[in-house]
Amino acid sequence: MIEASGLARTFTTKRGDVEAVRGVDLDVAAGEIVGFLGPNGAGKSTTLRMLTTLLAPTAGRARVAGHDLRGDPAGVRRRIGYVAQGGGTDPGVPVAEELDLQARLYGVAGRAGRVAGLLERFGLTDLAGRPAGALSGGQRRRLDLALGLVHAPPLVFLDEPTAGLDPQSRSDLWEHVRGLREREGTTVFLTTHYLEEADALCDRVLIIDRGRIVAAGSPAELKRRVAGDVLVLEPAGPGGPEAVLDKTRAALAGLPQVREAVVAAGGVRLSVEDGDRAVAAVVRALDGAGVELASLRLSRPTLDDVFLTVTGRSLRDAA
Amino acid sequence: MSQIVHDTFLIFQRCLRQTLRSKVAVVFGAVQPLLYLLLFGPLLMRVSGAQGFGAGSGGSGGAAWRVFVPGVLVQLVLFGAGFAGFGLIADLRSGVVERLRVTPVSRVALLLGRVLRDAVVLGVQAVMLLAAGLALGLRAPVAGIAVGLALVTGLAVAIAAVSYVLALATRSEDAFAPLLSSVTLPLMLLAGILLPMGMAPGWLDAVSRCTPLRYVVDAARAAFAGDVASAAVAEGAAVTAVLVAGSVALGVRRFRRENA
Numbered sequence: 001m002i003e004a005s006g007l008a009r010t011f012t013t014k015r016g017d018v019e020a021v022r023g024v025d026l027d028v029a030a031g032e033i034v035g036f037l038g039p040n041g042a043g044k045s046t047t048l049r050m051l052t053t054l055l056a057p058t059a060g061r062a063r064v065a066g067h068d069l070r071g072d073p074a075g076v077r078r079r080i081g082y083v084a085q086g087g088g089t090d091p092g093v094p095v096a097e098e099l100d101l102q103a104r105l106y107g108v109a110g111r112a113g114r115v116a117g118l119l120e121r122f123g124l125t126d127l128a129g130r131p132a133g134a135l136s137g138g139q140r141r142r143l144d145l146a147l148g149l150v151h152a153p154p155l156v157f158l159d160e161p162t163a164g165l166d167p168q169s170r171s172d173l174w175e176h177v178r179g180l181r182e183r184e185g186t187t188v189f190l191t192t193h194y195l196e197e198a199d200a201l202c203d204r205v206l207i208i209d210r211g212r213i214v215a216a217g218s219p220a221e222l223k224r225r226v227a228g229d230v231l232v233l234e235p236a237g238p239g240g241p242e243a244v245l246d247k248t249r250a251a252l253a254g255l256p257q258v259r260e261a262v263v264a265a266g267g268v269r270l271s272v273e274d275g276d277r278a279v280a281a282v283v284r285a286l287d288g289a290g291v292e293l294a295s296l297r298l299s300r301p302t303l304d305d306v307f308l309t310v311t312g313r314s315l316r317d318a319a
Numbered sequence: 320m321s322q323i324v325h326d327t328f329l330i331f332q333r334c335l336r337q338t339l340r341s342k343v344a345v346v347f348g349a350v351q352p353l354l355y356l357l358l359f360g361p362l363l364m365r366v367s368g369a370q371g372f373g374a375g376s377g378g379s380g381g382a383a384w385r386v387f388v389p390g391v392l393v394q395l396v397l398f399g400a401g402f403a404g405f406g407l408i409a410d411l412r413s414g415v416v417e418r419l420r421v422t423p424v425s426r427v428a429l430l431l432g433r434v435l436r437d438a439v440v441l442g443v444q445a446v447m448l449l450a451a452g453l454a455l456g457l458r459a460p461v462a463g464i465a466v467g468l469a470l471v472t473g474l475a476v477a478i479a480a481v482s483y484v485l486a487l488a489t490r491s492e493d494a495f496a497p498l499l500s501s502v503t504l505p506l507m508l509l510a511g512i513l514l515p516m517g518m519a520p521g522w523l524d525a526v527s528r529c530t531p532l533r534y535v536v537d538a539a540r541a542a543f544a545g546d547v548a549s550a551a552v553a554e555g556a557a558v559t560a561v562l563v564a565g566s567v568a569l570g571v572r573r574f575r576r577e578n579a
Contacts, residue, residue: 052421077423088418090410092340093333104329105422147418 001155001187002028002051004069006060008211009046020046022211023060028189030154033181035202036191037303043211044191045085048159051189052082065155078106081148081156085163087140088147091133095124095143098132099150106151118146122176138169145176149186156180158190162197174201195303205303207310215310222306228259229275229301231282234267234294244291251289257281267295275300326425330432337406338440348402349444352395356388356451359513363387382544384457389539390512391452392445392471393532397510399444400478401503403437404486404495411490430483430574434567437479442472459543466542466552470559474535477562480570487573510536534558 004026011018021043028034036044049055051064053073061068067075089098099118103111119125122142132140141161148156161177162170178201180186192198198205199219207215207222215222235248248268252258257278260271272278275298286293338345364383410416419429445468449457459467482499489495510516510532516524527533538555546552 054420074423082421084414084417086414088414090413090415101333105424
């Protein structure tokens with residue numbers, strides 16, 4: 001759906017050239033949900049603006065939705081939807097009117113039905129006559145999404161789709177994005193600087209930093225690359241805590257899954273290879289040794305850990 | 320081509336609805352020139368015996384209105400169309416321009432639709448002013464008034480297009496507003512809008528002839544005076560046509576360019 005190679009954009013400013021994007025290669029298959037994760041200023045939006053024909057690349061080439069970006073921008077435009085970071089509605093224009101104009105601009109057949117369907121789907125039917133400026137943040141975001149989908153494009157670009165939304169509106173929007181793929185098989189390419197969002201939505205995450213893709217893979221793959229999972233357990237049982245700890249140590253010593261064990265306040269921290277499988281082995285071993293468990297918790301590395309490993313900076317600090 | 324016409328109409332409709340949502344603004348847009356007409360016009364009638372007001376001056380003051388009203392119409396257009404860029408900056412800020420640019424809409428239509436709206440709105444305001452002028456004592460041949468209106472509407476197209484180009488270049492009200500006033504005020508003064516340039520000393524008259532609006536104002540005055548077939552009208556029409564062609568070409572180029 002997207003093939004790009006060496007996509008680059010340099011901005012000329014008074015203080016010299018700024019390389020916002022320095023050679024990005026992309027390969028997105030139909031039906032994928034791919035996320036661009038990176039701090040502000042990493043080049044996410046610039047790349048998106050190039051892929052959506054809003055900005056001419058200074059170097060590189062791309063085919064988007066089957067059309068060449070440079071050779072046939074109009075062809076690209078007809079086949080993609082784009083929802084900008086800040087949306088694109090006039091605060092004075094009623095919801096239904098915005099959708100109707102958008103449908104006319106794309107030459108959508110059966111316009112009235114399509115608009116009514118989108119209003120229904122995005123829970124905007126009762127707000128159809130309301131000016132966009134009177135909507136709540138979540139409602140306006142749903143309208144933005146509906147506007148980008150009016151022509152049922154096979155590929156949709158979402159720039160920071162949930163930035164500034166409250167948690168409930170965010171998960172609501174995530175449902176809509178997932179629904180896009182499930183219902184129409186739409187390919188979704190989104191940018192985000194929220195780790196949870198990339199984690200919750202994306203099949204594949206591309207981490208971008210300072211204009212370059214520095215890591216790519218499924219969220220699980222990326223996290224696995226960083227370090228194993230961490231298992232925190234609190235052993236209990238007859239005898240004093242010392243005796244329990246000794247028993248625990250003995251029971252875990254033979255387990256190949258356990259890389260490292262540290263006694264920390266409130267329990268034992270185990271670094272394990274594959275958390276899901278390790279849990280069962282650990283529980284079985286402890287059970288066999290007569291150690292009871294007061295608690296057991298599996299925690300996984302976050303995409304923030306990934307970002308930290310790849311770039312040497314925390315995403316929160318970089319933003 | 321039909322795509323351009325279709326898209327232009329859609330954008331025109333959207334912009335016109337936008338304007339009609341604030342009918343108050345349409346009325347108030349014409350208030351300033353109306354005030355000139357009401358509060359400055361009568362003063363002018365007193366001094367209209369002075370040179371430069373053409374034949375039939377003095378007495379009824381009819382000739383003076385024929386000089387003054389075309390000037391006020393050009394003033395209306397200069398400021399009204401000049402301010403058009405503010406609307407575009409608002410649309411840039413809200414993201415509407417970008418949203419439209421991602422659709423297959425013709426880039427040319429994004430400009431023409433807006434400019435047409437401005438021409439229609441200013442045409443209506445000009446008619447309102449003319450009605451006020453007639454009520455105050457303006458008497459002019461219908462053909463002359465029609466020619467004057469046509470010239471002024473053409474000028475509106477040209478000025479609005481330039482205003483959009485400047486708005487896209489500055490992209491913020493803070494930069495656009497001072498730029499606008501530093502351009503419009505000298506243009507207005509040098510066009511001889513308040514008093515005909517026939518009264519000006521030689522050097523001022525010469526400078527005035529280097530500015531385009533001078534010719535449009537002179538043409539409209541000649542038309543109101545009944546000299547529809549005069550050289551002044553031909554000159555004014557030619558200048559207006561060149562302004563329209565040049566500014567629209569410039570605007571189209573700017574709207575086609577990336578990142579516009």
